[in-house]
Each structure stands twice: as structure tokens, then as C-alpha cells.
Amino acid sequence: xxxxxxxRLTGTETVTIRFxxxxxxxxxxxRTGNNYRTYLDEHRERLLFIRHCRGMGIKLDEISExxxxxxxxxxxxxxxxxxxxxHIVQVHKQIEELQNLESQLLQLRHRCxxxxxxxxxxxxxxxxxxxxxxxxxx
Amino acid sequence: xxxxxxxRLTGTETVTIRFxxxxxxxxxxxRTGNNYRTYLDEHRERLLFIRHCRGMGIKLDEISExxxxxxxxxxxxxxxxxxxxxHIVQVHKQIEELQNLESQLLQLRHRCxxxxxxxxxxxxxxxxxxxxxxxxxx
DNA sequence: TATAGAGCTTATAGTTAGTATAAGGTCAAG
DNA sequence: CTTGACCTTATACTAACTATAAGCTCTATA
Numbered sequence: 211x212x213x214x215x216x217x218r219l220t221g222t223e224t225v226t227i228r229f230x231x232x233x234x235x236x237x238x239x240x241r242t243g244n245n246y247r248t249y250l251d252e253h254r255e256r257l258l259f260i261r262h263c264r265g266m267g268i269k270l271d272e273i274s275e276x277x278x279x280x281x282x283x284x285x286x287x288x289x290x291x292x293x294x295x296x297h298i299v300q301v302h303k304q305i306e307e308l309q310n311l312e313s314q315l316l317q318l319r320h321r322c323x324x325x326x327x328x329x330x331x332x333x334x335x336x337x338x339x340x341x342x343x344x345x346x347x348x
Numbered sequence: 349x350x351x352x353x354x355x356r357l358t359g360t361e362t363v364t365i366r367f368x369x370x371x372x373x374x375x376x377x378x379r380t381g382n383n384y385r386t387y388l389d390e391h392r393e394r395l396l397f398i399r400h401c402r403g404m405g406i407k408l409d410e411i412s413e414x415x416x417x418x419x420x421x422x423x424x425x426x427x428x429x430x431x432x433x434x435h436i437v438q439v440h441k442q443i444e445e446l447q448n449l450e451s452q453l454l455q456l457r458h459r460c461x462x463x464x465x466x467x468x469x470x471x472x473x474x475x476x477x478x479x480x481x482x483x484x485x486x
Numbered sequence: 487t488a489t490a491g492a493g494c495t496t497a498t499a500g501t502t503a504g505t506a507t508a509a510g511g512t513c514a515a516g
Numbered sequence: 517c518t519t520g521a522c523c524t525t526a527t528a529c530t531a532a533c534t535a536t537a538a539g540c541t542c543t544a545t546a
Contacts, residue, residue: 214493224494229533244541246494255480262479266456267449270532276476283471290475291460298453301446308443311405315436318404322429333421337428338414341400342393352522362523367504382512384523408503 216249220257227257233270235260235277268297354387358395365395371408373398373415406435 217224230236236257239247259280263273272293279285323336332338355362368374374395377385397418401411410431417423459474470476 212494223534225535226533228495233532244494246541259480262482264532266453266479276479279470279473280476280480283469285470287465287470287473287476290470290473291457294453294457294475298450298457301450301453305443305446305450308439308446312436312439312443315404315432315439319429319432319436327425329424331421332417332423332425332428335417335425335428337432338418338425341404341414342397342418350523361505363506364504366524371503382523384512402503 211249211254213247213249216254216257219254220261222257222261230257230260230270235270235274266297267301268293272297349387349392351385351387354392354395357392358399360395360399368395368398373408373412404435405439406431410435 211219213224213227216222217227227236231238236253239249239253242248256277259277260273263276264270268276275293276290279287279290318337318340321336321340323334327334327336349357351362351365354360355365365374369376374391377387377391380386394415397415398411401414402408406414413431414428417425417428456475456478459478461472461474465472465474
């Protein structure tokens with residue numbers, strides 16, 4: 211199949227497929243006489259694997275790692291667990307940081323002080339003043 | 349003060365200060381005879397404003413917007429509210445997406461199947477198999 | 487047969503918010 | 517007089533694409 215069909219089958223942009231090839235995630239496929247890339251089923255499976263990983267937020271470098279294990283069935287899969295575990299920790303940290311940020315933003319938003327700034331002048335904007343002097347709560 | 353002192357006072361790298369200048373967030377300051385940048389208190393205040401915004405995850409383009417209102421005290425501050433509100437919505441969406449991702453990752457992790465793959469061979473790795481075929485739960 | 491449109495090819499630049507590196511000028515202290 | 521800290525500029529790199537340009541190939545239709 212040509213790159214367009216592979217793209218359709220996997221929900222991937224053709225440019226992204228070529229990008230993965232340049233990054234070494236996808237092998238350079240055979241070419242037809244007119245220099246078009248031709249893909250086989252194994253390419254589609256590999257690409258789906260990559261896209262599933264991306265859907266989990268796994269980085270391309272880490273996906274390269276995973277592909278190595280996928281390519282060597284006899285290898286130990288211990289590192290796969292390690293990789294996923296550290297990814298989980300990372301995602302959890304991100305969530306906590308964003309929750310923190312959200313509560314700070316909500317506090318900042320409450321500084322709007324519409325009551326004492328009825329004309330809505332920037333000079334008396336409680337939000338701008340807060341950003342000027344310090345972060346809320348600190 | 350020179351750039352190094354400004355950097356120390358605001359907890360910003362000197363390169364970042366120059367970067368903000370190039371991006372138009374910080375004005376080009378006066379230069380001494382030896383071509384060193386010289387900053388005043390108003391520069392320090394502006395930079396702190398920027399850093400506080402960055403601490404809230406606000407993008408540089410949005411900070412440029414906020415600085416415009418900061419520079420025009422008579423202007424309406426309505427857009428400030430709008431900007432912060434949309435940022436809050438955005439952060440909330442990110443949190444929800446990451447929570448979704450986390451639960452998917454946890455499910456993936458449970459596919460490890462140590463029991464039926466005691467040697468830990470990649471060929472029987474439940475995680476790799478799951479990534480191969482589909483995302484967990486879908 | 488000419489041409490329009492879809493699809494393929496490559497290369498390059500832009501996105502975010504810096505960070506890293508190189509190569510060089512300035513200043514104070516030892 | 518040289519060492520070290522500090523300043524200057526410019527360029528390239530990060531992640532994972534996306535956008536753009538310029539050009540080739542194939543098929544269908546006028």
C-alpha cells in the first residue's frame with residue numbers, strides 16, 4: 211500500500227509517517243518504480259503500536275526503547291515495566307502540579323474586585339495588581 | 349544595575365532576560381560605555397510581573413497582552429478577566445485529560461501478567477501485547 | 487491530447503520557552 | 517599579566533509535529 215492508504219488505516223498524517231521514518235521509528239520501506247513508498251501489513255502494525263504509545267503520552271525516544279523489546283521476543287520485558295511505571299509517576303506529578311496551578315488561578319481570578327473597580331480600569335485591576343506584587347497565597 | 353544583578357533579584361537566567369528583550373516583553377535598556385545593559389527598578393518590576401505570569405503557566409503571547417493593560421492604566425481590564433478565565437478552563441481540561449491518561453496507564457500496567465510470564469519474556473509481555481492491539485478499555 | 491486534481495517526492499522553516507554552545511570583549515584582584 | 521567572573525553576540529538544539537514551497541506521477545475528463 212502507498213503512504214496515503216497507510217495514513218488512512220492508522221489515522222496518521224502522511225507527513226508524520228515520513229517524520230517517524232526519519233526519526234528511525236519506522237523502517238525505510240521499499241520504493242516502487244516511481245519512487246513511491248510501499249508498505250506492508252507489518253508496517254501498519256508497527257505504526258499502530260507507535261500511535262497507541264503516543265496516545266498514552268509516551269515519548270518517541272521511549273517508544274524506540276519499547277520497539278526494541280517488541281523486535282526481540284526473547285529479551286526480558288523488565289524494562290517495559292520500569293518505563294511504564296516511571297511514566298505513571300511522571301503523569302501523576304503533572305496532575306498534582308496542574309491542580310496546584312488551578313487553585314492559584316482561581317484565587318487570582320477572585321482578586322478581580324469588580325465592586326471597588328466599577329469602571330473596570332486596568333489601574334485598579336486586582337488581577338494585574340496581584341501579578342505585579344506576588345503570586346496569590348505566597 | 350547590570351543584567352546579572354537583575355537576574356539574581358528576579359530568579360531569572362540572564363539568557364532568559366535577553367530572550368524576553370528579543371521577544372519584545374522587556375524593553376531594550378540603556379547601555380553603558382562598555383555596551384553592558386543597565387536596568388532600573390521599573391525593569392525589575394516588569395520582569396517580576398512576567399515571571400509571576402509564567403509561574404501561573406501563562407504563555408508569553410498572553411503576557412504581552414497583559415503588559416499592554418499594565419502599561420495603559422486607563423484602559424478597560426475586562427480582557428484580563430477573559431484571558432484568565434480561558435486559561436483556567438484550559439488548565440482544567442488538561443487535568444481531566446491527564447487523569448484519563450493516568451487511569452489508562454494504570455490499566456496497562458496491570459496487563460503485565462507476571463504470573464503467566466514468569467521468565468519475563470518480551471514475547472509474552474502483556475503490556476507490549478496491549479500496546480500492539482489496542483488501548484486498554486477501548 | 488491536453489489539462490486538472492489528487493497524491494506522491496524532497497527540503498526548509500515555524501511552533502514554545504527557553505537552554506546550550508561558541509567565540510570574543512571588559513573588568514577587578516592577585 | 518594573567519586568571520576568573522561577568523558581559524556581548526550569534527547559532528543551534530529541545531519535542532513532536534505542522535506548514536509551506538516547488539516539483540513529479542498518475543488518473544479521469546473535456
